[in-house]
Amino acid sequence: MSPTTGKIARFTVHDVRFPTNVTGDGTDAMNKECDYSAAMIVVETDTGVKGHGMTFTIGRGNDIVCYAIEQVAQRVVGMDAEAIFADMGKFYDFLVADPQHRWLGPEKGVIQLATAAVSNALWDMYAKTRGKPLWKLIVDFSPEEFVRSTCFRYITDAISPAEALELLRAKEGGKAEREADVRARGYPAYTTSVGWLGYDDEKVERLTKEALAQGFNHFKLKVGADVADDLRRGRLIRRIIDDPANMPPGRVVDPKTVEGKNAGPTGCVLMVDANQVWDVPQAVEYMKQLRPISPWFIEEPTAPDDAVGHAAIRKALKPHGIGVATGEHAHNRMTFKQLLQLDAIDVCQIDSCRVGGIQEILAILLMSAKFGVPVCPHAGGVGLCEYVIHLSLIDYICVSGSMERNVLEFVDHLHEHFLYPVSINKDGRYNVPMDPKGGYSIEMFEKSMSDYAFPNGNYWVATAKGEPFAGAPQAH
Amino acid sequence: MSPTTGKIARFTVHDVRFPTNVTGDGTDAMNKECDYSAAMIVVETDTGVKGHGMTFTIGRGNDIVCYAIEQVAQRVVGMDAEAIFADMGKFYDFLVADPQHRWLGPEKGVIQLATAAVSNALWDMYAKTRGKPLWKLIVDFSPEEFVRSTCFRYITDAISPAEALELLRAKEGGKAEREADVRARGYPAYTTSVGWLGYDDEKVERLTKEALAQGFNHFKLKVGADVADDLRRGRLIRRIIDDPANMPPGRVVDPKTVEGKNAGPTGCVLMVDANQVWDVPQAVEYMKQLRPISPWFIEEPTAPDDAVGHAAIRKALKPHGIGVATGEHAHNRMTFKQLLQLDAIDVCQIDSCRVGGIQEILAILLMSAKFGVPVCPHAGGVGLCEYVIHLSLIDYICVSGSMERNVLEFVDHLHEHFLYPVSINKDGRYNVPMDPKGGYSIEMFEKSMSDYAFPNGNYWVATAKGEPFAGAPQAH
Structure with a gap:
């Protein structure tokens, strides 16, 4: 006090x-x-x-x-x-x-x-x-304090405070070890900086090679405007990231981090993101055509409120080996609850400031852990990377206990405006924010x-x- | 032109x-x-x-x-x-x-x-x-014009423009007859004026009797703060509306209008409205206790975004003969799509100005008709009654072809501020707005x-x- x-x-x-x-x-x-x-x-x-x-x-x-x-x-x-x-x-x-x-x-x-x-x-x-x-403030909470800081209203049909307490207590034992581990190694990241629609092929190629040199092994491409363009750009990235000759010296990939993600021979993973441009049947038809570039998932295939639609898309794309991710526009814990209850997502992409604060974030982390869905927060923009590293650390240390399958979005924009900016280590992972004055890292x-x-x-x-x-x- | x-x-x-x-x-x-x-x-x-x-x-x-x-x-x-x-x-x-x-x-x-x-x-x-x-502008549209005025984005997995066209064409033949019918008889209404939580029992009793004298036979009570209070107030209303001695002289009730609505011996129907106060398990437990007052439906039992939750509540209350209604806070056609796809509602309660205009309203009317769910728009507040009579007329004349099961909310507030206010006829039904200068009746x-x-x-x-x-x- x-x-x-x-x-x-x-x-x-x-x-x-x-x-x-x-x-x-x-x-x-x-x-x-x-x-x-x-x-x-x-x-x-x-x-x-x-x-x-x-x-x-x-x-x-x-x-x-x-x-x-x-x-x-x-x-x-x-x-x-x-x-x-x-x-x-x-x-x-x-x-x-x-x-x-x-x-x-x-x-x-x-x-x-x-x-x-x-x-x-x-x-x-x-x-x-x-x-x-x-992150450290919350990681040091007792399970009771964690639960008291979580908003459970309207989601107790998916997880009750008592279940949450049980889940958190079961993870108590390993907290110190996980904290030490992530402080030493950093938190896995992926880059969206390579594949914005506004970039031409040369820029995509150059940025992909730079990202490989920085240690990244997950790459995201924006799609949905034109199938032929998407295939061309996807193949361009695949050609670079699947070629052992392009790998930086001494690179090691933990196979657990890319399991089930359609990784290529070098252990690199491609994801694609449509930013809600399709109706449900369109999403399915379009994505079948992108099968040749083997993405891990399609992100935001349709309207972000539509849990039923995402469930239908996921079911239809499963035989094609493509997963579904969404969440950056999901506006509250009730939307995430439904995405999880309907088995609509392979990856839960919370946003740090579209939902109403840490109290909702904790609720979504708890539900995702209960439903066995990895959380890979949305970042980029301005300030989002600064925010989300805290969320992923809380998830890893207290809730899911796993960072193997997770990757945290990283976009290299506008960090210079913040007093406590995020940084990436030589293995392409987020460094853990350690400044005792840094709070939620969002001071500009x-x-x-x-x-x-x-x-x-x-x-x-x-x-x-x-x-x-x-x-x-x-x-x- | x-x-x-x-x-x-x-x-x-x-x-x-x-x-x-x-x-x-x-x-x-x-x-x-x-x-x-x-x-x-x-x-x-x-x-x-x-x-x-x-x-x-x-x-x-x-x-x-x-x-x-x-x-x-x-x-x-x-x-x-x-x-x-x-x-x-x-x-x-x-x-x-x-x-x-x-x-x-x-x-x-x-x-x-x-x-x-x-x-x-x-x-x-x-x-x-x-x-x-x-309403007349739209009723006079060809099916093609109607479809062109509808927003189908993100809902084609529930209804395609081609299906909509087919549905509208099938109703073309009876339009003139239905228009004449509703102009002569008015559109069925229910009153929410009797049962606001802020009213004491005497006021509830007086308003219920007044509403009966005005010709209403559907009554809505606000619930959710206290079970004992709700049962007392519900029984008070039931006692009045189920007593043949309280019926106005010459009153006739078409049995089709109250079929499946837990009507009492006089053909009067009670509905209850919780305005989102409960979680899903709470809603089920609370409503089981209100079974003695036999409501037709519970309105807004939980968070308005939660289609999965409403579906669970509906399933649990079905054996108790209580239905589920929602929609006044459902913010777009994608939410309604899911409520319908998951069989979550018995009654669809669109709001005239929470969704983005007539273009979304038409989409929701079409989906409701396809899924066989009656539309009873939300009204009250200020201006909502003026708006919604237009929507129900479009629904009856062009889309569902039925007004027997439907009732349109009426609250007797603030109509005096409008140039073209709604009015209720002697049978407790909305009069059809006929002023050629009235437009959407919302001019203040x-x-x-x-x-x-x-x-x-x-x-x-x-x-x-x-x-x-x-x-x-x-x-x-």
């Missing part, structure tokens, strides 16, 4: 947008232009303790989310921070229980994105007051927040005038 | 809130305080043709929706109105296709509510330019919009000063 943490006294909200549209980063079959944006909140107590939280959008409308964050955060002002930390599950219930705001969701869309930013800011503050990175440099503040930050003002801006992002 | 309709030139957005919280109207187990509110848009062409649209909220956050409406509507400015009317399905695709706004949903929450307001305003304008109420008096504009309208300014306001709503 830290009696000096104080009461929540004030907050500021920041609409921060990075002009990623100019470089072609982040383009896929659905999202053809995006300026990666953060709807950021900084919460401060009357004793000056701060917490940072954000949610992610891709540009226009980031102000709508900021506007909603103001209203959600207003409800927290005056609350005692330590009283919040003492029961984070109850705090989540409070955040989503405003009857009038609830009507705008419930627990989905703009109001849920706002809830995520506020909830995550409080988790960041909590971790900082304890002098621990967020004040200069970045002000330069890219929309529409009045230095970058946007210069651009509106047609003037160059020093430090603007360059094409990779 | 009306070449003088012109281009969309401008729009105004209005945050209008009615202080229903002071009367206890609209209270249920989830929504304990609500000020019924309209996020209203008035769209105008450069030739002065107007269209009105709104979405409904229950107070705080109505400004967030208005803020989002501004951004969605901005994308329509400059478009030719007749080009929009020529392909309303394509217009819906356009409205939801902005890649950056899409990230905030997709097709759910605040951004979808905003889409609904804008889409409905264009439908209102379309109907007004043709000098027809909206300018005085109402300005008096109740939040926070600067006359009512809210007077209230903030503690002064009385002439014309403020009184408790019923």
Whole structure:
């Protein structure tokens, strides 16, 4: 307990947008232009303790989310921070229980994105007051504290608090060993940086080779605009990643990490991502045609709300050896519950700030473990990599106890704006965040927040005038 | 074609809130305080043709929706109105296709509510330019025009455009007769005005008797806060509505309208509504205890996104003779698709402005007809009754061909603010809106919009000063 943490006294909200549209980063079959944006909140107590939280959008409308964050955060002002930390599950219930705001969701869309930013800011503050990175704060929880921090409302037909407790207790024994292991080796990652739709073949080839040299062995390609293009680009990547001559010296692949993933002769894995462009029957027909490039899974084949549709696609593609992954647009734990109950996914791709904060994340990690589905969080954008390494560490150390089959998305964008950025080790794995002041790793440099503040930050003002801006992002 | 309709030139957005919280109207187990509110848009062409649209909220956050409406509507400015009317399905695709706004949903929450307001305003304008109420505009469509106005994206695994066409063609022959029939007799309604949680027993008794005298024979009670209270209130209503002595003179009940609905000896039906307060196992246990009051269905037993959960509840309650209804919070056609595919509902309760406009409504009507589930739209609030009578007329005349099992919710609130308000005939049925200038019936008096504009309208300014306001709503 830290009696000096104080009461929540004030907050500021920041609409921060990075002009990623100019470089072609982040383009896929659905999202053809995006300026990666953060709807950021900084919460401060009357004793000056701060917490940072954000949610992610891709540009226009980031102000709508900021506007909603103001209203959600207003409800927290005056609350005692330590009283919040003492029961984070109850705090989540409070955040989503405003009857009038609830009507705008419930627990989905703009109001849920706002809830995520506020909830995550409080988790960041909590971790900082304890002098621990967020993952470590939670890993050190007792199973009882973990369960108390989890939102079980509406999911007890899939997992009860008692079952969760049992599951967590069964993993208690190995926690110290797993923590030591992942701190030494890092957490497995995959790269999406090679295959955005906006990139030409030469760029894809160059980036694939660079990623191999960095130690990656999972590669993701955006598909869905044109079968012939997808096959050509997929074969191009396959040719490079399946060729032993392209492997970096001294490379070792643990076969357990690629088991059941259609790995090629070098132990490299290809995934494809359609970003919701298809109807259910279209998804099945299109993906059968991509069988020659043997992807591990198709990500987001159809509407993200459609658990029944994903189940049908998974069943139809099973004979073709292709799995199904989704989750980055699944807006709450009830959607994940249904995806798991209907056997609709091979891989669960939670997003760190589309669902309403750590309290929902813990619920989804617990359900995924119970249903035996590996969790590979969505990342990229801005700030998402910083967030998700914490989630995967919690999953590995406390919940699933496994990181062999898992891989955590990594995209090499915009990390330079964060005080505690993620980094990748020589084996293409995430380093474990260790800074005791780092919290949830989401604190952004004040200069970045002000330069890219929309529409009045230095970058946007210069651009509106047609003037160059020093430090603007360059094409990779 | 009306070449003088012109281009969309401008729009105004209005945050209008009615202080229903002071009367206890609209209270249920989830929504304990609500000020019924309209996020209203008035769209105008450069030739002065107007269209009105709104979405409904229950107070705080109505400004967030208005803020989002501004951004969605901005994308329509400059478009030719007749080009929009020529392909309303394509217009819906356009409205939801902005890649950056899409990230905030997709097709759910605040951004979808905003889409609904804008889409409905264009439908209102379309109907007004043709000098027809909206239902008549659509009823006069050929099956081909109907299908072209429907959004099929992401639902073709449940119904294809070809199947829809076949279904509509099969109903073509009887359209004129059904139109004449409903114009003569009105559309069946039920009342929710009797059983809000905020009302005491005396008020419930008085309102139930009044409703019987008005000709109603379906009654809805809000439940979920306390079993004993619910049983007491349910028995109170049952005692009144099952007693032949309380029936108005000359009353005739068509037995087809109450078949399979647990009707009592007088042909009266009781429904109960929990407004999402339970988890799945809780819902089953609680509802078994309400068996003595024999409700037709339990409405919104759990989270509105949870099709799997609703299916489980329905299966468990079937042996107890209690059905399941939901839909007022189901945010898009994909959620309805799953509810239908999983046999999760006995009654489909679409909301007129939570889903993204008529284009989605038509999709849901078609799917419900194919799956054999009656559609009983959600109404009440402000403006919802005005909207939904149009939807039920379209359903009866063109799609399902049946109004025997259906009943349309009616709540006697706030109709006085509309230029073309709904009305109920002596048999407790909705009159058919016939004004050729009425469009989608959602145009509000300018005085109402300005008096109740939040926070600067006359009512809210007077209230903030503690002064009385002439014309403020009184408790019923």
